[in-house]
Amino acid sequence: MSSDLTPKIKFRLNGIDMEKEVPAGWTLLRYLREELGLTGTKCGCEIGECGACTVLMNGKPVNSCLVMAPQIENASIWTIEGVTPPGGTALHPVQKAFIECDAVHCGFCTPGMVMTTIGLLLQNKKPDNSQIKQALAGNLCRCTGYIQIFEAVRLAAAMISENDMRPFRENISEN
């Protein structure tokens, strides 16, 4: 790392408590991808316009390119890697719904779409069509025309149980 490090900060990443020095001048996106090797979070514009880098921060979808790494102190962060644990084959119902509805074309926006969908379903178990459109409006997709993505969100909403969502809720209230 070629940036000044902060003193050790505590945060929770994909359900695991961490205590690390983080680069002060880096974005969370860069920290995830370049330091932690979590390349599932994609970089599409670096200025908060495309949503490809969406992660959950305390249960809410955020553009990780607009969050500075030190800002995650005491926060709970979930990335796409936490949705399906490394080496795991069992997909989360949201992921299954995306496959089932052919909501994945080139796949570059997909991890961000999945994280935004989880964020939406954490707040609203049965979103209506306009709530789905509004929730996904910050995640650009140039391939699908969004219809199959909306179908995937509706299917996911029908499939998920509280068990599927519980991990993403942990520690949120403490922060």
Next chain:
Amino acid sequence: MSVVGKRVARAEGSERVKGAGLFADDYKYFGMLHAAVVRSPLARGEIRKIDFKTIAKIPGVAGILTYKDIPGRNCVPIVIDDQSFLAERYVNYIGEPIAIVVAENRQTARLAAAQAKISIEELPPLLNPLEALNHPKIHLFGNDNIYKHIHIHRGDVKKAFADCDVIIENEYHTPYQEHAYIEPQSMIAIPFPDGSIEIRGSMQCPFYVRKAITTILGLPENKVRVIQCATGGGFGGKEDVPSLLACQVALPAWIFKRPVKLIYDRTEDMMVTSKRHPAYIKYKSGATKDGILRAVEAEYIIDGGAYSTLSAVVLFRGSVHAIGPYKCENVDVHSYAVATNKVPTGAFRGFGSPQILFAVESQMDQLAEKIGMDPVMFRKKNILRVGDTTVTGQKLEYSVGLEETLDKVIEKSGWTPGKSKEDGVGYGISTIYYGVGLGAGGKSMARTGARVLVHADGSVLFSVGTTEIGQGMTTVLSQIVADELGAPLDWISMMPTDTSRVPDSGPTVASRSTTMSGNALKDACIKIKSVLLEEAASMLDCSTGDIIFDEGIVTGGGKTIKLLDVIKSCFAKRLPLSAEGWYITPSTSWDDNTGQGDAYVVYAWASNLAKVKVDKETGEVNLLKIWAAHDVGKAINPALAEGQIEGGTLQGVGYALMEDMTTNADGAIRNPEFSTYIIPTASDQPEIVPIIVEHPFPGGPFGAKGFGEQPLMGVAPAIANAVYDAVKVRIKDLPITPEKVWQGLKNK
């Protein structure tokens, strides 16, 4: 049970939903450097002095390279070799590459590139193609600044116009359209000690990339291996541009003997990479009062930017589609691709046809109105059917489903012309066609290879030279291989496209992958299947003609065995179960001098019906619904075909209503970010009804023909026609912004 025609899940689905690190920027190599490009700040000028002393001292900068460091030829070959890899003396557009900086990390490389000091003596630029055409003094290309001129001529236009009862004459303009793939351009070069080099990146055309690298490094083709990474959208934007990026990483990798990665910053990507050509169209068409299209005269000018790149072939497609899918015996079309001092324009879904089809379909509605005929009836009187002849004199023998697409959108919508509607609501139609594949424009490139390997455990691996860019090629080709071999779909997988595995198979463009690679795979599978058949016949003790292969089960002579046992038996007997396939398209009879002949082997067809509501106070167009019917020959996977229709249609909606990229007075792109160049978001998404029509193409795998580009092509005119139907305002200049509609309402 066949899997062709089934809605099977996308092959890469589970990797993509997990965010598996398969895109170029996800790869990391030991000792890897990062590149950034030093670019021209001026639209036209002569380079006087380059001073890299300051940036060379920035900690982390490993080196700076210019054209002087190129071991081979300083050229990025595309169609004509007029584009340098790195500028030598002159620069011709804002963003033209001059030097490459490499550094230990991306941020340092970008910072250093931005601080490079280059002194350029400014020369007056040509920014308007209408001024550039035949400019008396400034010659950017040849003596006339024309990259290509095409003339299509049939019958006697002058005489025919004299016989017309109605004539409509207009000028149209269409702007740039940016691809806005969500993954920016990305490339890595890895040099090896044996003198070979590997390129991995985001791309549509690995064989174009290989040619570029052999050119600039002076290497033979067997020393350059190009492998496609997962590619986050292309739409034409990753046809020729990746060749530039590959050169920009290969040169420093070659010189410094270290892997080099280059990812374009989004703003850079939108500033300097290709886009849809802006177009200026003069269009005159005439009809008789009984509704027969009699004559078309058009001038079609496209702004090619500073280098020719793909403009000549873009112009070819636009010209062939210049009267739309209609019969017309008297045609005179002159089209020109013109050089200007702006970013080179290139391939984008539709490839020169959406611009002219906007004019064609706007004209059709105006002619219909002037005759007093409804726009559907007028089209029905003129559309091409089997047995008819196209504008280039090509007789259509098969697979012409246009009328059915038109009937289907009417039927599904419940709309009929003249039906009463709410105030401010309008309906608009477009009927279009698309010449599938490279056609006569592709010449020797119209071939593909494939390789199929059946392993002893039954698993099958295939390789093709075309690429997966999100359109679903891998899935569709896997379905074709499964059915051709009679094997279950989950036995089949595809290697990432790699130039070392198959012969040069041309580019992944022109909606050609399903038909071209599908046919090449079929050829390979037939060879393997004949070995399997012989073996099965001896195992079942019956003749090969009595045997049926079906998803892993082989039946014949009243008995059933497993395909896996047949495969094992072949391996035990050392019989070969791998084969190479090859496919070339039938030759076309196009004559560049007369503009006549068979332009494409087969055409796809489509009708769009748009329903809008226009706000009469603000001019805002609210697109309520769009019905899009496409004749695809045969949908190998209907879910994927519908996905292509929906996604392409929404890109067409963006082109029609919101995507408005322009240049400033200096010739720079004015709005190179997603906050200023607005593409449709989830909240802009209208209701889209995809409709698949199937008129099989005898030369396609299982009757399929390509159509991936077509969904975008007819959307803008359908919406423009709907706006007119709603408020009687005719917009001839895309996009259809509230300001233009409001102005039109005010001027009435």
